Amino acid sequence: MLTIHHLGKSQSERIVWLCEELNIPYELKIHDRDSVTMLSPPALKELHSLGAAPVICDGDLVLAESAAIVEYIINIHGEGRLALGPDHENYADYLYWFHFSNGNLQPVFGRNMMLNRANLASDNAILLSTQGRLVKVLTLLNDRLENNAYLAGQEFTAADIMSVFSLTTMRYFFHWDLSPYGNILKYLKRISDRPAYQMAMRKGDPTMPLLFT
């Protein structure tokens, strides 16, 4: 059976959610952040040198990096479900939005979080340009969701599983108001109505209020 190492309030919620959507059995090991530093605990560093979550174990395999784990689980245990293949009319959309999550969305939140902690003056040019980039990225996402129920099109896919963390739980680390982005908020409502998402959050982060607004 798969083991998912999940760090509370982290990107590893993607993997718990994926397994719930695919109905794949897994053992869940929950790790807690240090209550002062919010850093991940030593147990995760023993599993993988970067000390980050998610990490999965599957027999002898120990695998980190959430996009890699998502592809691995879908293709090894999920019969390719929740991915779109080269024959699908939305193949390029799927690829774009799947990779957008770690290529643009999460990095721009991460850079904003970091600059926010560095206590720069509010008119610092780097700070302003990094905030401006976040607005651009969220506007692109909001525009995409104007006529599409999900990121790859009308169908829910792993591209959604990759992206939702940055819009929800990540805002515990860097708060950003989503109220100007009505399509994103409606999208998050659709996500929050999914039984598999609800189950994943109940199992992985049972005491964490979800940030949908």
Add this chain to the structure above:
Amino acid sequence: MLTIHHLGKSQSERIVWLCEELNIPYELKIHDRDSVTMLSPPALKELHSLGAAPVICDGDLVLAESAAIVEYIINIHGEGRLALGPDHENYADYLYWFHFSNGNLQPVFGRNMMLNRANLASDNAILLSTQGRLVKVLTLLNDRLENNAYLAGQEFTAADIMSVFSLTTMRYFFHWDLSPYGNILKYLKRISDRPAYQMAMRKGDPTMPLLFT
């Protein structure tokens, strides 16, 4: 025919290199950065709202995000070459290192570049922790290359094409000394000997000295 929009000194070198490795014909459109701000020019914003490179055009399709473009070209035009599939013994390694590039390597260079530009005190805690993260990531990469010629194993794959930019051209934007990482330097030597890499750099960035040391 594919059109590759390449911005000089940028991640889009990955796509030119991929097409050279796969021997796929393409039309190359080179865009130059603003000589003062180093930002990408308006022509790229007209193609895609984030204004970043790479962007490819393939018939009516306009596609951005380098990892998405790499997968698209490999599966639509490259008969799956340079990717490892679920039946390959290095499948999980391939997935890990493919996604490591945009999931860890490039973001940690990006965050260091940003903090470097923000002119923080050299003992700033965020700065020190971000530099420490870069050391960890490079150490992991260096260890991986101790007994493996390429990132996924003994075989050159798209995981290499995704990662090399951060180790070479990215250091024009954030210089970091690689001399403590002997395996990485030997790896870059192997890469620089590849005819397809040489051809890609000659076509895309003909006047740029390559940073292999």
